[in-house]
Amino acid sequence: MTLLFEAPLRGAGGEPISFGRTVYSHGCAQLPPATLLESPLTYRRGFRIGKGVINVEMQERGGNLRARASERLRSRDTAVIVSTIRRMFRLDDDLSGFYRRIAADERFAWVTCGAGRILASPSVFEDVVKTICTTNCAWSATERMTQALSDLGEGAFPDGALLARTPDSWYREVARMGYRGPYVRTIAREVSDGRLDLESLRDGIADAEVERALLALPGIGPYGAAHVMQLLGRHRQLVLDSWTRPKYCRLMGKKKAADSTIRRSFARYGEYAGLAFWLLLTRDWIED
C-alpha cells in the first residue's frame, strides 16, 4: 500500500465532513466496483489507469481522508486519482449554505456534523449507467448488472469505448440487462464518439440545462434525471420512486402522499429540497 494523499475532512466552507455519512450517503456509491469493509470503515474501489486497474482504499484517519493505492503510481496518475477522489467526496463543495438553512430545523439537527455529501462515482458516465441499472428492477438485479459491468472492466468501471465495442450478446446473456442494454450501449457509443460529453454536466452549467440533457438520454426519465442530478450535487429535485415514496409515508405516518404534496412540503429548502428529502429518508442507514 502506498499513500496517495491525506487531506482534512473539511468542506470548502470549513464545515466538517463525516466520512461514514459520505460513504453511506447513497446506494449507488456502494455498487460494484466499489466495496465496503467495516472496522475500520474502508471504502475501496478500482480505478483504471492506462491498461491496468489500481485498487484504492479510502479511510478516515485522525480527521483526515486517507487514500492508499495497491501499487506505486507515476506522479501524473496520482494527480488524476487524487483529484477524482476529492470530487467523489466533494471535499471542495461548500455545504454551509445548506447547514444554515436547516439550522433551526429539529429534524435535521444531526446533519450539520458532516452529513449531506452524496458520494459520486469517478465519472458522470458511470453514474448515468448505474442509474439506468436501478430502474424498474429489484436492488439485487441492480447489483448483478453493476457487478457484470465491473467484471467487464476487470475491477474498474468500463469506459464508454469499452461498452461501445462490447457486443449486444454480452448485455443480454452476461449482464442480463434486458431492454436496458441498448440504452446503455447507445449512450456509450455517443460518449465514445465524442458526440456526447456527460462529464461537462458537472459544472459551469445551469440545473435546467443539465436536466434537459439528462432527460434526452435513452433510459433516463424523470426519476433518472433527478437521481443523476443528486449524484452531481444538484439538490433541488426530489428523487421520487417506488422506494422513496413509501419510505417517506412510513416515516411521516401517512397512508399516502401525492408527489406534488411531498414536493411542496420540501419547497422551503429551496435549492437543497432534494437533499433534505434524501437525508430524511436515509437517516437510518447508519447509526450515530
Add this chain to the structure above:
DNA sequence: CGTCCAGGTCTAC
C-alpha cells in the same frame, strides 16, 4: 405453474 412487481421509461394515442 402463472401472476405480480421491484429504487421506470418509451411510444402511441
Add this chain to the structure above:
DNA sequence: GGTAGACCTGGACGC
C-alpha cells in the same frame, strides 16, 4: 398535457 400498455429480468407470492 395525461394515460395505457409493453418491456427484460428474477425473486416473491398464490394456486
